[in-house]
Amino acid sequence: MTYTPEKPSIAEASDRLRERIPGWGVDLDPSDRPSVPRMQFDPSLSGAHWEFPERQPELWPRERSLEHKFLTPVFGTSCPPRGVSGVLRRHAYKRYSEARAAHWLLLLVADRVDALESHVRSFATLRPDNPITETGVLSEFSHHPVSSRYGVKRADLVHQPLDPIIVLAPWVAAGFATYRSFKLFRRAVTKRSAQA
Amino acid sequence: MRAMVYRGPYKVRVEEKDVPRVEHPNDAIVRVTRAAICGSDLHLYHGMMPDTRVGMTFGHEFIGVVESVGPSVQSLGPGDRVMVPFNVFCGSCFFCARGMYSNCHNVNPNATAVGGIYGYSHTCGGYDGGQSEFVRVPFADVGPSLIPEWMDDDDAVLLTDALATGYFGAQLGDIVEGDVVVVFGAGPVGLFAAKSAWLMGAGRVIVIDHLEYRLEKARTFAHAETYNFTEYDDIVVHMKKITEHLGADVAIDAVGAEADGNLLQHLTSAKLKMQGGSPVALNWAIDSVRKGGTISVMGAYGPMFSAVKFGDAFNKGLTLNMNQCPVKRQWPRLFEHVRNGYLKPSDIVTHRIPLEHIAEGYHIFSSKLDGCIKPLVVPNAA
Incomplete structure (x- = not known):
């Protein structure tokens, strides 16, 4: 047992496992596994025919980590920073290293601002955001919403009701803010015309 | 397009x-x-x-x-x-x-x-x-x-x-013949890690999750012994009981940032984004593995800090292996x-x-x- 020198017998014998489980032990030798050792120097293995890659053209000032010496030779070009979220993102990269919580927190704030800006921007297009279709919530009707959740022991049921709140709260808040602004504007106009 | x-x-x-x-x-x-x-x-x-x-x-x-x-x-x-x-x-x-x-x-x-x-x-x-x-x-x-x-x-x-990551996760466990391996998470990576553990000579493979249909898959697809953590007051104590109070030799975290099992951890990470991830599975792995054992982390975490029980890992002399595959x-x-x-x-x-x-x-x-x-x-x- 555990409180004496021998290891307790808590596993099945290898012979029985070899019979029972297809492929048991084919990678038994720890030194003969693809990622052992984890670092194996062999620059010819990857297929790279360069020592340093050619540089991809930088078509706009590409944000980069302060911990890099220079812009990496290759990089993604999806979604260049724009709007207020873009300003926040550029500042996070320019001012704070990856070691600083401020870097990541600022990027998270920028993500939320980006979502807000994009929702607002979408209303000026022919395809405004639609939280019903974009959340995929309509799939609930055809994919066993009750039996998937109830009568089974799921630990996540306790916080799943928060998800619609997370999605809808900004819309409700925006609606309320718009309503209040409109009301304040109307009151100001009425007051001004009464004074005139 | x-x-x-x-x-x-x-x-x-x-x-x-x-x-x-x-x-x-x-x-x-x-x-x-x-x-x-x-x-x-x-x-x-x-x-x-x-x-x-x-x-x-x-x-x-x-x-x-x-x-x-x-x-x-x-x-x-x-x-x-x-x-x-x-x-x-x-x-x-x-x-x-x-x-x-x-x-x-x-x-x-x-x-x-x-x-x-x-x-x-x-x-x-x-x-x-x-x-x-x-x-x-x-x-x-x-x-x-x-x-x-x-x-x-x-x-x-x-x-x-998914398969490459699960297989890599089992490798990072440094499994030797007869090892008891516990995998937290019966999602795709966890299932593949459990299956791969057998290829590396594990003597016993245990999978922990809270979704019964996934545990069923772990039993049929990965030949694993399974436990639903919602059925136990404390899954770590249960792990000790079923291993003669030694603990597993290897634990694999195949859950990552949105782990359930501790509401406070989940809310502060997945909902409030105050942590890089909810390290519930990782903490259970640290506490379930035996002293001197190995933890392999395959679940993905964000770059922010997370409330990991590092002291237990230190005091138990654990080896923590992790990387993207x-x-x-x-x-x-x-x-x-x-x-x-x-x-x-x-x-x-x-x-x-x-x-x-x-x-x-x-x-x-x-x-x-x-x-x-x-x-x-x-x-x-x-």
Whole structure:
């Protein structure tokens, strides 16, 4: 047992496992596994025919980590920073290293601002955001919403009701803010015309 | 082309986007024939990963057919059927030259702490992913491989991340013959890690989760002994009881940032984004493993801090191994295992979602409806 020198017998014998489980032990030798050792120097293995890659053209000032010496030779070009979220993102990269919580927190704030800006921007297009279709919530009707959740022991049921709140709260808040602004504007106009 | 587009937390849709173009001489443009939604895509979907921009296309598990290549590409040409590892990597930097393809230093200007990953936020390089009709694949001579003639598309797409990561996770456990291995999480990576543990000679494989249908899959697909943690007052105590109070030799965290089992941890990370991830599974792994044991971390966590029980890990003298999987390094061996019938990755596929219905796919997967384990995405052009 555990409180004496021998290891307790808590596993099945290898012979029985070899019979029972297809492929048991084919990678038994720890030194003969693809990622052992984890670092194996062999620059010819990857297929790279360069020592340093050619540089991809930088078509706009590409944000980069302060911990890099220079812009990496290759990089993604999806979604260049724009709007207020873009300003926040550029500042996070320019001012704070990856070691600083401020870097990541600022990027998270920028993500939320980006979502807000994009929702607002979408209303000026022919395809405004639609939280019903974009959340995929309509799939609930055809994919066993009750039996998937109830009568089974799921630990996540306790916080799943928060998800619609997370999605809808900004819309409700925006609606309320718009309503209040409109009301304040109307009151100001009425007051001004009464004074005139 | 049609492509999945992120619209903010919990919201995605399919939009018309420009077909990607060759931006570097060693780029290829690949027409996607099969993609998948990964459990780690849900961290983006839930708004947990910093610098996830509205308009980005997710998807780091995909295969396809080469449409065009840049002028310096030597090993691939139009019409080739290829599988693409989730890592974007150059093949020549300090790390790539040592086989650490997931830690490439030449592809991610946004961060030095992580390499490049397709469709996985700007923190991972800002590359659009494969949940679309076409995708740009940098370093075509280094990353993609031809899909063997005998391999079917559903198996191939799971080799681009889930199977390779599970297999790598078992390797990071440094498993020796007869070891007791406990895997936290019965999602795709956990199932593959459990299955791989047997290949490495484990004497007992235990899988822990709270979703009964996934535990059932762990029993039938991975021959594992399973426990639902919601049935126990304290799963760590139970783990000790079933191992003669020794603990497991190896524990694998195949859950990552959105682990359930501790409401405070889950709320502060997944909902309030105050942590890089909810380390419930990792903490259970630390406490379930024996002194001197090994922890392998395969679940993905964000770059922020997380409330990990580091003191217990220290006092127990544990070895903690972790990394993003260098996928291409696993392929030659995994091709053999798939061909020999030891691994059949597509056995875990539960849903096939047309690209146009991807919002429903994300919701079903995120809410764990309908016994969802692994959803594949089928683009219109496939």
